[in-house]
Amino acid sequence: MDETQFKNLAQDAPFELSPVTPNMLDGEKVIQFRCHRDVGCWNACCANIDITLTPYDILRLKNRLELSSGDFLKQYTVPYEMDQDGMPGVKFRPVDGGTACQFMRPEGCGVYADRPTACRYYPIALLSMRNQEEFTDRAVYAMVPEKHCLGHNEPRSLSIDEYRKEQGVDIYDELGRGWRQLVLKRKSAGPGIGKPPAVSNQLFFMASYDIDRFRAFVSSEAFNRTYDIPMDVMAALLADDVTLLEFGYNFLKHTLFGEKFLVEQPGAYEARMERLKAKAEKLRDEYQANRDQLEEDKYGEPGRPGDLSCGSKDCV
Ligand code: SF4
Numbered sequence: 001m002d003e004t005q006f007k008n009l010a011q012d013a014p015f016e017l018s019p020v021t022p023n024m025l026d027g028e029k030v031i032q033f034r035c036h037r038d039v040g041c042w043n044a045c046c047a048n049i050d051i052t053l054t055p056y057d058i059l060r061l062k063n064r065l066e067l068s069s070g071d072f073l074k075q076y077t078v079p080y081e082m083d084q085d086g087m088p089g090v091k092f093r094p095v096d097g098g099t100a101c102q103f104m105r106p107e108g109c110g111v112y113a114d115r116p117t118a119c120r121y122y123p124i125a126l127l128s129m130r131n132q133e134e135f136t137d138r139a140v141y142a143m144v145p146e147k148h149c150l151g152h153n154e155p156r157s158l159s160i161d162e163y164r165k166e167q168g169v170d171i172y173d174e175l176g177r178g179w180r181q182l183v184l185k186r187k188s189a190g191p192g193i194g195k196p197p198a199v200s201n202q203l204f205f206m207a208s209y210d211i212d213r214f215r216a217f218v219s220s221e222a223f224n225r226t227y228d229i230p231m232d233v234m235a236a237l238l239a240d241d242v243t244l245l246e247f248g249y250n251f252l253k254h255t256l257f258g259e260k261f262l263v264e265q266p267g268a269y270e271a272r273m274e275r276l277k278a279k280a281e282k283l284r285d286e287y288q289a290n291r292d293q294l295e296e297d298k299y300g301e302p303g304r305p306g307d308l309s310c311g312s313k314d315c316v
């Protein structure tokens with residue numbers, strides 16, 4: 001969303017119905033809020049969830065739970081589309097048959113030290129904004145004063161920056177920035193460039209959310225036949241999730257937006273062109289064979305003496 005779109009939205013939308021206050025706030029804005037165990041609405045926010053996860057959220061949670069990224073995604077998330085072109089996103093999957101977070105416990109959050117970005121920010125929303133013609137995002141905030149949340153009545157004032165520090169969001173923002181920029185960039189591309197091929201969305205999903213599968217992809221023979229990755233860089237990618245995550249953002253910029261980041265192996269481009277050419281020739285041959293078959297079915301085998309090749313007895 002760019003600033004103009006946001007302002008139009010703020011002017012036109014019936015915001016009485018929306019919990020998001022249509023004000024862009026900066027980090028110095030002082031808010032009144034406190035959440036604690038004795039508040040009357042304890043756990044109300046976790047009982048009815050709609051939480052989008054960032055790649056770093058998933059990394060923290062799957063490591064805490066000692067699951068592979070694939071198992072974490074299956075058990076704790078549902079996929080959704082972030083735009084009309086099917087840009088893949090993932091949200092928390094609530095408990096079976098309910099709306100509560102699977103990690104909600106009577107005493108509070110069961111994964112508190114590794115809770116996702118959105119849970120840390122609540123009741124503030126982080127809005128990634130971009131100025132037109134710019135692809136770097138700028139963090140601004142909005143309040144989400146939901147009626148059930150009584151924390152807004154608590155007598156404590158602090159700035160948004162102080163609240164962010166208290167909630168430990170800095171590392172989450174830092175390691176989510178590259179991904180948010182990718183999302184903004186794809187949304188900004190608009191319908192003009194057409195719907196991206198399915199393989200783009202598959203790559204986006206794998207590099208963003210399924211980091212263990214992405215690691216296997218990066219260490220595969222096919223990947224290393226294509227890209228020239230120095231040994232020490234490859235060792236760091238295989239050993240460290242965060243390094244791999246940030247590599248993934250740059251890999252996506254390289255493959256989806258043509259931003260030069262990776263060095264290709266000598267001959268990799270030519271080999272890719274050969275493969276594409278062979279594929280195009282195969283498709284062309286299949287198309288021609290299908291056309292020949294259709295014509296044969298319609299008019300009979302061509303060139304045989306006595307064929308009614310123009311469909312008229314006069315042509316015999
Ligand atoms: S992860 Fe924790 S804070 Fe976030 S919705 Fe679940 S229980 Fe609540």
Ligand code: SF4
Nearest residue numbers: 035041043045149151
């Ligand atoms: S609804 Fe608000 S005050 Fe109540 S537990 Fe959730 S964040 Fe805290």
